[in-house]
Structures are given as C-alpha cells and as structure tokens.
Amino acid sequence: AIRMTQSPSSFSASTGDRVTITCRASQGISSYLAWYQQKPGKAPKLLIYAASTLQSGVPSRFSGSGSGTDFTLTISCLQSEDFATYYCQQYYSYPTFGGGTKVEIK
C-alpha cells in the first residue's frame, strides 16, 4: 500500500496567517491526490482533488499543488472557520490517507 506522510502533525496559527501543509507519498502517484477538512464530530469535506482542482463551493483561499510524491495544501489567509484537521488522500491505487494535520488557534 502507498503510505502518505503529512507534516506537521499539528501546529498553531493565527487568523490571517498563510499556512502550508505538506503531504509526501511513498511512491509516485502522479496527481491522484485529494485534500479534506474535518471538524470535530463531523464528516470530512472534500477541498481539492487532482492535486490542485478546487472543489465546487470551496473558498479560493485554499489551493493545492504538487505531483509525483510531494504535495502541498495552502491556506492563503486563515479564517476562524479553518481551524480543523486536514487529511491528504491518494487514489493512484487503493485509497490511503495521511495521518492528518491539526491546525489550532495560537
């Protein structure tokens, strides 16, 4: 199975900050990567698929980049509603998820 490694596992930030989360695949996955946001007690929400395509209805402050093994999710200007846990997921082969990155309020 393809292993997905996210970093950092958690960090603190302030509203207005630009934040970047990274995701590394154990082998090349082309652009078969998605990003999700999950808030406590809620189902994950798809933010980005195909590494950089913004899902309908998702604010443009979210963006994704990368291909092959290294990917990033960027939030250009952190809002209060963005404090959550973020997961990457590859679908080059049977889906696997990263361990998650928790974004907390500083």
Place this chain on the structure above:
Amino acid sequence: EVQLVESGGGLVQPGRSLRLSCTASGFTFGDYAMSWVRQAPGKGLEWVGFIRSKAYGGTTEYAASVKGRFTISRDDSKSIAYLQMNSLKTEDTAVYYCTRDIVVVTAIPGAFDIWGQGTMVTVSS
C-alpha cells in the same frame, strides 16, 4: 439536496455480525461508485472498500484489513449501499462513513465528494 445517510451502527460482541446501510438521495445513485471509509476513535481515516456502478459490473474491492470479512453490496432500485461486517474484531470499532466517488461511472475508487454523517460501530464484549 445530495445526501447520504448511514444507519445500522451499534454495540456488538467480537465475532458477531452487523450490517450498515447507506441511503442516498438527490442524485442518480446507480451511476456512481460508492466507498466506505472508517475512523477509529481519535484516529485518522481508513478506506474500507468500494463497489462499482452496474456499468462496471457492480464489483467490489476491499482493504486488506477487512477482506474476507466485510462485503459491500448495493440496491440501485432503493438507492442503498450496504456494508455487511462479519467476524467483527475490537479493532473494527470506528465511525463508518459512506462516501460517493467524485467521478461518475468510474472503475477505480477516487476522491470522495459526498460523505454521510457516519454511524458508530463499537465491538466489545
């Protein structure tokens, strides 16, 4: 409104069985592949399995951790997907989510654009 609603979770003893249901509405269920994803308490997400649309034979794929114990099926006439879980283990304790693949008529699981609210399964004696 496009929606998935899971049901059937609960407390079950190790070795026993449980069947989860996922009722879809707001879209043409039969056109889409469906997956089940689970999340153990305080842990990350784990893909459980996938069922293709009838256009791809309605066949299934499973994660190694559940293969041979879990079975996914679908009833397109009722817009319901099922997850039959047999020989349950304590490590199967999790919230189980039903998800829709973002690509209409796909042969392989991809990104998941619609998620249900989840149903909790607790395996304990």
